[in-house]
Amino acid sequence: xxxxxxxxxxxxxxxxxxxxxxxxxxxxxxxxxxxxxxxxxxxxxxxxxxxxxxxxxxxxxxxxxxxxxxxxxxxxxxxxxxxxxxxxxxxxxxxxxxxxxxxxxxxxxxxxxxxxxxxxxxxxxxxxxxxxxxxxxxxxxxxxxxxxxxxxxxxxxxxxxxxxxxxxxxxxxxxxxxxxxxxxxxxxxxxxxxxxxxxxxxxxxxxxxxxxxxxxxxxxxxxxxxxxxxxxxxxxxxxxxxxxxxxxxxxxxxxxxxxxxxxxxxxxxxxxxxxxxxxxxxxxx
Numbered sequence: 001x002x003x004x005x006x007x008x009x010x011x012x013x014x015x016x017x018x019x020x021x022x023x024x025x026x027x028x029x030x031x032x033x034x035x036x037x038x039x040x041x042x043x044x045x046x047x048x049x050x051x052x053x054x055x056x057x058x059x060x061x062x063x064x065x066x067x068x069x070x071x072x073x074x075x076x077x078x079x080x081x082x083x084x085x086x087x088x089x090x091x092x093x094x095x096x097x098x099x100x101x102x103x104x105x106x107x108x109x110x111x112x113x114x115x116x117x118x119x120x121x122x123x124x125x126x127x128x129x130x131x132x133x134x135x136x137x138x139x140x141x142x143x144x145x146x147x148x149x150x151x152x153x154x155x156x157x158x159x160x161x162x163x164x165x166x167x168x169x170x171x172x173x174x175x176x177x178x179x180x181x182x183x184x185x186x187x188x189x190x191x192x193x194x195x196x197x198x199x200x201x202x203x204x205x206x207x208x209x210x211x212x213x214x215x216x217x218x219x220x221x222x223x224x225x226x227x228x229x230x231x232x233x234x235x236x237x238x239x240x241x242x243x244x245x246x247x248x249x250x251x252x253x254x255x256x257x258x259x260x261x262x263x264x265x266x267x268x269x270x271x272x273x274x275x276x277x278x279x280x281x282x283x284x285x
Contacts, residue, residue, distance in 0.1 A: 008038075008042075009038050009041060009042060009053060011034055013053050014034055014037050014038060014041070015030075016053075017041070017053050017056070017057055018030045018032075018037065020057045021057070021060070024057075024061050025060065025061065025067065027071065027144075028143075028207070029074065031232060031233050031235055031236035031239075032231055032232055032233065032236070033230070033231055033232060033233050034233075036230075036231045040073065040074050040076075041053065041056070043073075044056070044070060044073050044074075047073075048066070068146050071144050071146050071147070072146055072147070072150060075115040075116075075142075075144065075146075075147050076115060076231070077115055077116040078115055078116050078117055078118045078119065079116045079117075079118050079154065079156065079160055080118050080160070080163060080164070080167065081118045081121050081122045081125070081163075081164035081167060081168070081179070082118075082122050082164060082167035082168045082170075082171050083118060083122075083167060084258075085167050085168075085170040085171035086278075087226075087257075087258070087278045088122065088126070088171045089171055089173075090275050090277075090278050090280065091126075091255065091278070091280065092126060092130070094274050094275055094280060095222065095253050095255070095274070095280065096126060096127075096130050096132065097130075099251075099253070100132060100221065100222065101130060101131075101132065103135075103221065106135060106136065106137050107132060107135060107136040107137070107221050107222070108136075108137050108139075108218050108219065108220045108221050108222075108249070109123070109136055109137070109138045109139065109220060109221065109222045109223075109224070110138075110139050110140075110141070110216075110220040110222070110223045110224070110225075110244075110247065111123065111138070111139070111140045111141070111223075111224050111225075112140075112141045112142075112208045112223070112225055112228075112244070113141065113142060113143075113208065113225065113228050114140045114141065114142050114147060114148065114151050115142070115147050115150070115151070116147070116150055116151055116154055117140070117147075117151045117154075119224055119226060120140055120151065120201065121182075121193050123138075123224060124138075124193075124197045124198070124200065124201070125168075125179065125182055125197075128197060133197070133200055136200070137202070137218070138200060138201045138202065139201075139202045139204060139216060139220075140201050140202070140203050140204070141203075141204045141205070141206050141208060141216075142205060142206075143205070143206065143207040144205070145205045148203045148205060151203075152198060152203070153192065154192065154193070155186060155188070155190035155191065155192060156183065156190060156191040156192070156193075157190065157191075158189070158191065160191075161179070161180070161183055161191050164179050165178050165179050165180065182194055182197070204216065208240060208243050208244065209236070209239050209240055209243055216247065218247075219247050219248060219249045219252070220247055220248055220249060220252055221249050221251075221252045221253070222252060222253045222255070223244050223247070223248055223252070223253070223254050223255065224255050225240075225244060225254070225255065225256055225257075226255055226256060226257035227256075227257035227258070227259040227260060228257075229241075229256065229260050230259050230260065234264065237260075237262070238264060238265060238266070241262060241265050241267075242265075242266070242267070245265075245267050245270075245271075245283070248283045249283065250283050250284070250285065251282060251283065251284075252282070252283050253274065253280060253281065253282055254271065254280075254281045254282075254283065255278075255279070255280050255281075256279045256281070257278070257279055258277060258278055258279055260279060262279075270283060270284060270285045271283055271284065272284045
C-alpha cells in the first residue's frame, strides 16, 4: 500500500485535479465548494493509501473500478428516511394536503442529484400514503449512473430501517406506526426498498446544469432539492437554481431546505415563501 498523503491540499492542487477530471474523464467537480472537495479528496486518498493527488488522478484514469468508488465517495450518501420529521410534517400539510392533493391532472415531480436516496424514498412513502402515487410522474436524476444504480439497489441495515421507523413515528406523532412493510429483507439480512414503489420513478442520467437536461420534456409541480447545494460554490448554486426555476411550473413548489441560502438568486422576487424556516417556495410568476 502506498504512503498516505499528509500535506494539506491547496486550492491550486484542487483546481488542477478537478480540471484534470473534467478534461480526461468528463467528470465535473470544478464548481463544488473547495472545503468540501478538500475534505472528501483527502479522506479518499488516505483511505486508499495513495501517495499524492497526481497519483490519484493517474489511477482514476486507468482503473474503472476505483473511479466508480471515487464518484460514489464524492456523492455523499443520504439514507436516513424522514430525517427532520418537522420538515416532513410541514411538507405534508402545505405541499401535499393544501395543494397537490387537489390537483386533477398529473403531478410532475423532480428529485435531482440523487445519491442513495432518503428524500426519494420518503417522498414515495408519503405519496403512496396520500393516494398521489398513481397520478404522479416522478423523475429522479443524477449526473452519475453509479448513483442511480446505488439508489435502485441500496441495501439498508436493520439499524437504518429502525432509525427510519423512529423518524417516522416522530413525523406522525404516533408511536404505534412503522415503515417495516416498505422494506423487503434480503438473504444477507439487509433490507431493500419495495420495487413496486421504485418502479414508479423515471431515473435519468443527466446533469441539471448541462444542455442534456433539456431532454426532460416537462416542467414540474414539485422540485425536491433539499440541502444539496451546500456542496456547491456560489456560481454553481445560482446556475442550478436558474435551471430548476425554468423547469418549475407557475404555482409549482421548490423545496431547498433550511441549510441553504438563496438570497443572491436573480429570480428570488418570482418566488414566494410557503414556509420560511424550511425554505419551501412557490413560483408566482
